[in-house]
Amino acid sequence: MEHLVQLVTGFIDREGYAALFVIMGLGNVGIPVGTEVVMPIAGAFVAKGHLSSLWLTALVGTLGEVTGASVLYAIGYFGGRPFVARFGKYVGLSLHKLDLAHGFYERYGKKTVFICRFIPVVRGVASLPAGISQMQKRYFLTYTAAGSAIFCLGLAALGNALGSRLDEILPWIRGGGYVLAAGAVVGVVVYLMLRRRSASTGAARL
Numbered sequence: 218m219e220h221l222v223q224l225v226t227g228f229i230d231r232e233g234y235a236a237l238f239v240i241m242g243l244g245n246v247g248i249p250v251g252t253e254v255v256m257p258i259a260g261a262f263v264a265k266g267h268l269s270s271l272w273l274t275a276l277v278g279t280l281g282e283v284t285g286a287s288v289l290y291a292i293g294y295f296g297g298r299p300f301v302a303r304f305g306k307y308v309g310l311s312l313h314k315l316d317l318a319h320g321f322y323e324r325y326g327k328k329t330v331f332i333c334r335f336i337p338v339v340r341g342v343a344s345l346p347a348g349i350s351q352m353q354k355r356y357f358l359t360y361t362a363a364g365s366a367i368f369c370l371g372l373a374a375l376g377n378a379l380g381s382r383l384d385e386i387l388p389w390i391r392g393g394g395y396v397l398a399a400g401a402v403v404g405v406v407v408y409l410m411l412r413r414r415s416a417s418t419g420a421a422r423l
Contacts, residue, residue: 225255230267237274238281241369245285246292246307247314247342251281256369260376271370271377278369279362286344286361293348301345316343327356334364356379 228236237259243251254280261270292300301315317339330352333343348356 225258229255229259229262233268234273234277237268238284241278241281242288243343245282245344246289247345249306249338249341252340253337253372256372257376257379259372260378261380262376263373264377264380271373274321275366275370275373278366278373280364282369283358283362286365287293287342287358288341290348290354290357291318292351293345294351295348297349314338315345317342327352327360330357330360331364334361334368 225240228240232239237255240250241252241253244250244255256275259268259274260271263271263274268274298315299313305311305315330347332342333339336343342415344357344361405420
């Protein structure tokens with residue numbers, strides 16, 4: 218993971234928001250780039266002044282996710298399972314990963330698209346079974362955008378709050394896949410509370 222962190226950090230440091238968009242997009246077409254690590258790093262970059270805005274960082278991350286997920290949805294919609302069997306190995310996709318995501322989809326229905334936004338490995342391929350089953354586009358985009366927005370803002374806010382201490386908790390973030398949903402929501406709440414407290418303090422001084 219350390220090597221991955223170094224690559225991501227260097228890329229975002231050089232190319233800024235464009236790099237963030239590309240990385241988050243790749244993470245949603247089945248390429249294992251570690252999106253659950255990327256967003257906290259981006260949030261820490263905001264704290265250090267390398268990126269300009271936490272909200273813009275979360276927005277770019279979300280747009281990258283939705284773009285990548287839409288590409289994978291289209292592949293599933295038009296190419297189906299045979300496409301994965303033939304070409305999936307070139308981008309880290311496999312029928313096993315597809316079956317894993319499809320199992321969640323069969324169990325929970327449309328809400329799976331939202332739930333899978335918070336589960337590592339599965340989140341990167343969850344759009345494929347949605348496309349193969351020809352899920353209605355408006356539901357797919359709504360659930361994907363909502364889940365990605367919470368994921369990106371929550372983890373970026375967490376990284377922003379931790380700043381220089383981020384390296385200490387990255388292994389925990391990487392390993393805590395099934396609590397990412399709670400962590401993301403808590404991250405958003407903490408950030409909003411700190412922002413409100415800061416605004417209140419500023420107003421009191423005036």
